[in-house]
Amino acid sequence: MRIVFLDAATMGSTPMDEISALGELTCYPDSTPEQARERVKEADVAILNKIIVNAPFLDAAPRLKLICEAGTGINNIDVPLCTERGVAVRNVAAYSTDSVAQLTWMHILNLTGRAFHYDNYVKSGVYAQGRIHVDAGHPFTELAGKTLGIIGMGAIGQKVAAIGKCFGMNVIYYSTSGTSHCKDYPSVSIDQLLEKADVVSIHAPYNERTAGLIGYEGFLKMKPTAVLVNTGRGGIAVEEDLARALDEGLLAGAALDVFVKEPLPASSPLMHLKDPSRVIFSPHTAWSSNEARARLASEMARNIREYFK
Numbered sequence: 001m002r003i004v005f006l007d008a009a010t011m012g013s014t015p016m017d018e019i020s021a022l023g024e025l026t027c028y029p030d031s032t033p034e035q036a037r038e039r040v041k042e043a044d045v046a047i048l049n050k051i052i053v054n055a056p057f058l059d060a061a062p063r064l065k066l067i068c069e070a071g072t073g074i075n076n077i078d079v080p081l082c083t084e085r086g087v088a089v090r091n092v093a094a095y096s097t098d099s100v101a102q103l104t105w106m107h108i109l110n111l112t113g114r115a116f117h118y119d120n121y122v123k124s125g126v127y128a129q130g131r132i133h134v135d136a137g138h139p140f141t142e143l144a145g146k147t148l149g150i151i152g153m154g155a156i157g158q159k160v161a162a163i164g165k166c167f168g169m170n171v172i173y174y175s176t177s178g179t180s181h182c183k184d185y186p187s188v189s190i191d192q193l194l195e196k197a198d199v200v201s202i203h204a205p206y207n208e209r210t211a212g213l214i215g216y217e218g219f220l221k222m223k224p225t226a227v228l229v230n231t232g233r234g235g236i237a238v239e240e241d242l243a244r245a246l247d248e249g250l251l252a253g254a255a256l257d258v259f260v261k262e263p264l265p266a267s268s269p270l271m272h273l274k275d276p277s278r279v280i281f282s283p284h285t286a287w288s289s290n291e292a293r294a295r296l297a298s299e300m301a302r303n304i305r306e307y308f309k
Helices: 031-039 053-058 078-086 097-113 115-123 155-164 190-196 216-221 239-247 292-307
Strands: 002-005 025-029 045-048 065-068 088-090 147-151 172-173 199-203 228-232 254-257 277-282
Touching: 002 228, 002 254, 002 292, 031 053, 031 155, 065 292, 078 088, 097 115, 097 199, 097 254, 097 277, 097 292, 147 155, 147 190, 155 172, 155 199, 172 190, 190 216, 216 239, 239 254
Parallel strands: 002 025, 002 045, 045 065, 065 088, 147 172, 147 199, 199 228, 228 254, 254 277
Antiparallel strands: none
16 A cells, blocks of 8 residues: 655654554655645555645546545545545544644733743843832733633633633633534624633634634724634634734734744735734644644554555
8 A cells, every 4th residue: 555645744753653554655745736746646545734635636646545634624625526536535633632722822821921021021131120120011911800702612612711711711602613512601603702802712614604704893893902812724813904903902912823824924914013022923833742743643544544444
């Protein structure tokens, strides 16, 4: 069995032994669309993360039986076309719940706790030059008693909510599917969530319900002291509108791990804010703790084994 991993650089140095034991594994750090079509010609299994699977891709892969998404989201794959061609698609769910929740809270605490400001205050020498023992002009915000608004109450959203409760926060959520299946917290409309929340945290997939969900009109509804964190998918909060809202002080800050175009272009308005300290970035890394990557590799191996069993 021939297995190709078309963008294996996304896994870093994660061992692939469990997968390579199943067949002849070839890993490519990354692949252009043209390279992907060439490299998949003799493959029985294709592993990929962001590679687009469309008709030209499938046309180039007459032997292909299985596509393994190295992650959860499969909006890069034309699943109906794969089904029509007899190619199975398998993703991996829930491998990164703890990883994403942890990075989400890293961002929330950095935004509300002014972590980068305090670090720079000391390292820059301003603190050493002062006469008092505290930066009295920049107090941080307590989370106890504040409202955490979660957009998308799946496994990750529920994990983030549980941690918020530990800080003494009130939790509300907006169901992007419209089902409001979680009964542990109040389900509200998106407008109510934006109006009430002190922290808005996005944990939803990108689809027709969530594309452009929060635009400029939505940011107008937020408290000027509120912060927004997006570790879900780029495009749920409109990037140009968010940059404008931050510049106008419609919200206090934002932290983003995901973007419409990745890597985030240097020309993005988010890279040119009047006050760059209002935004914190991470490079789509919330899913990728060492432990989450190891779980992902193991689950992909299981998907291959079970398909060919």
